[in-house]
Amino acid sequence: MSDPIRHEESLSADLGALRSALLEVRAPDDEAALLSAARARAAARAATDAPSAVRPPTLGRVRIAHRTRALALAAAAVVAGVAVLVAVRAEWLLRAERAERAQRAERAERVAASPRASDAVAAAPVTAGALDARQAFRPIAFSRGLSASESYSVVRVRLELASSPLGARGPNASIEADLLVGEDGLAHAIRFDSADTLPVYAAPGPLSGERR
Amino acid sequence: MPSQTPAQESTDAALLVEAAAGREAAFVELYRRRRDDVYRFAYSLTRSRAFAQDATQEVFLKVLENAGRFDAAKGTARAWLLGCARHVVIDRLRAENRRGDEVPEQATAADHELRVLNEQRLVRLHAAIAALPLEYREALVLCELAELPYAEAAAVIDCPVGTVRSRLHRARGLLSSSLRAAEREPEGDSERVVMKATEVCS
Numbered sequence: 129m130s131d132p133i134r135h136e137e138s139l140s141a142d143l144g145a146l147r148s149a150l151l152e153v154r155a156p157d158d159e160a161a162l163l164s165a166a167r168a169r170a171a172a173r174a175a176t177d178a179p180s181a182v183r184p185p186t187l188g189r190v191r192i193a194h195r196t197r198a199l200a201l202a203a204a205a206v207v208a209g210v211a212v213l214v215a216v217r218a219e220w221l222l223r224a225e226r227a228e229r230a231q232r233a234e235r236a237e238r239v240a241a242s243p244r245a246s247d248a249v250a251a252a253p254v255t256a257g258a259l260d261a262r263q264a265f266r267p268i269a270f271s272r273g274l275s276a277s278e279s280y281s282v283v284r285v286r287l288e289l290a291s292s293p294l295g296a297r298g299p300n301a302s303i304e305a306d307l308l309v310g311e312d313g314l315a316h317a318i319r320f321d322s323a324d325t326l327p328v329y330a331a332p333g334p335l336s337g338e339r340r
Numbered sequence: 341m342p343s344q345t346p347a348q349e350s351t352d353a354a355l356l357v358e359a360a361a362g363r364e365a366a367f368v369e370l371y372r373r374r375r376d377d378v379y380r381f382a383y384s385l386t387r388s389r390a391f392a393q394d395a396t397q398e399v400f401l402k403v404l405e406n407a408g409r410f411d412a413a414k415g416t417a418r419a420w421l422l423g424c425a426r427h428v429v430i431d432r433l434r435a436e437n438r439r440g441d442e443v444p445e446q447a448t449a450a451d452h453e454l455r456v457l458n459e460q461r462l463v464r465l466h467a468a469i470a471a472l473p474l475e476y477r478e479a480l481v482l483c484e485l486a487e488l489p490y491a492e493a494a495a496v497i498d499c500p501v502g503t504v505r506s507r508l509h510r511a512r513g514l515l516s517s518s519l520r521a522a523e524r525e526p527e528g529d530s531e532r533v534v535m536k537a538t539e540v541c542s
Contacts, residue, residue, distance in 0.1 A: 135516050142465045142519075143484045149462055150485055155379030155396055162371060162397055163364070166404050 236276055265308050265317035274308070274316055283307045283315075352417035353410070360407035367407075371400050377418065377486070378425045384481040385429055387470040395432055399425045415495035419488065423496045426478060433474070468518045476511035483508050 267273060274280075289301040308317040352373065358366030378399050382392035402424050410420050469477060482493040483504065494501045 135520060136512075139512060139516050139519065142461060146462050146465055146469075147485050147487070150380050150384060153376075153380050153383060155375040156393055158375075158393065158397055159368065159371060162400055163368065165397065165401055166364075166367070169401065169405070 265306070265319040267317050268315055271314065271316045272310070272312075278311055280308045280310050280316065283309050352421075353412050356403075356407050356410045356417050356420070359404060360410070367400075367404055370403070374418070374421055375400070378421060381422055381425050381481065381486060382429050384466075384469070384485050385474075385477055386433070387466055391429075391432065395425065395428050398428045398432070402428065416492060419492040419495045422482065422486065422488070423498070426496055430474065464522060465515075465519065468515055468522070471518070472511055472514055476507050476514060479504050479507035480511040480515070 265274075284304060284306055286302045286304050289303060303320055306319040307315040308319070310316045352370065355366045355370040355373070359370055375396055379392050379396045382395040382399075383389060386392060386395075399421070403421065406424070410417065414420075415423075469480060472480065478497060479493065482488045482496055483490065488496065490501045490504050494504045497504060
């Protein structure tokens with residue numbers, strides 16, 4: 129017989145022997161002590177419960193007062209719990225709002241920090257007058273306008289000037305310009321190369337002066 | 341702790357119901373009938389007569405207070421009693437651990453139980469059982485020593501029957517290993533076996 133099987137059988141036999149031996153084990157007779165302890169407990173319980181039965185009118189009111197106090201405590205606990213929940217919720221909402229604000233500000237900062245975005249912001253009609261017009265993007269007519277939340281690409285293009293009055297600079301004259309192309313693939317603003325801005329940007333006064 | 345007949349079981353249940361209604365005679369009768377079972381269960385788990393004696397007292401005091409909670413549909417009265425005993429034993433063991441006490445006193449040569457369990461082999465076996473982790477120990481004591489069916493043992497431990505089976509299997513394995521290891525050791529006192537069993541189980 130293999131060892132594990134022998135051990136298993138031996139263990140079963142030993143457990144059986146222990147079981148038989150344990151049957152001989154008897155609990156000491158503590159009946160009197162048990163009963164006295166049980167009676168003492170019962171008496172203690174009775175003492176706790178008795179007053180309401182013995183003197184119902186006054187102690188009944190006391191019990192009711194106790195119950196009322198317990199109810200009030202329970203209600204206070206519930207209110208406190210709800211208040212804590214509301215406070216936690218409010219705090220959570222505030223944090224979420226703050227986080228959103230911070231995120232928005234960070235995004236705006238990022239947009240402002242990028243060269244094309246700063247140009248785009250500068251190209252807004254309201255601020256254009258305050259900036260160097262030659263460096264600013266100018267909104268293209270009929271375009272959707274610029275938005276700080278949108279990203280734009282700057283595309284450099286060369287424009288032929290042959291057909292324009294600016295062609296006075298030469299038959300093959302051209303100027304370079306930067307187009308601000310939005311996510312929709314459309315050009316939203318334009319900025320002319322600073323070297324070429326004078327003829328392009330020229331308002332009637334200065335331009336005519338230049339022509340002269 | 342032989343298995344109970346349905347008649348005995350129904351009597352136990354009836355006594356519990358009467359005890360719940362406050363009839364002292366029923367409570368005393370229940371105590372007389374079941375104190376040995378509870379005592380043996382506690383003693384099997386702890387190997388301490390004093391512990392088992394105190395635990396038995398406490399179990400029946402709790403039974404007196406909570407007899408109304410017994411539900412015959414959920415299990416037998418004996419399983420319910422042993423369930424109470426299990427809670428009491430675990431609580432007392434935890435309390436003693438918190439106080440930093442040693443494991444309940446081990447049996448000494450003067451103990452009455454040792455006179456009964458006079459075979460050294462059984463003493464060693466009991467010591468090894470007492471050194472098992474509690475979850476395995478209680479499964480082994482309930483199924484092997486108290487001879488409770490798996491379903492009743494599961495009701496006592498409050499776990500699925502499969503868990504009882506697996507714990508019992510594991511308990512037997514651990515016990516077998518510790519006893520084998522003890523056999524290889526030179527003859528010594530049973531404490532060495534306990535130490536070995538503890539090492540195996542930890």
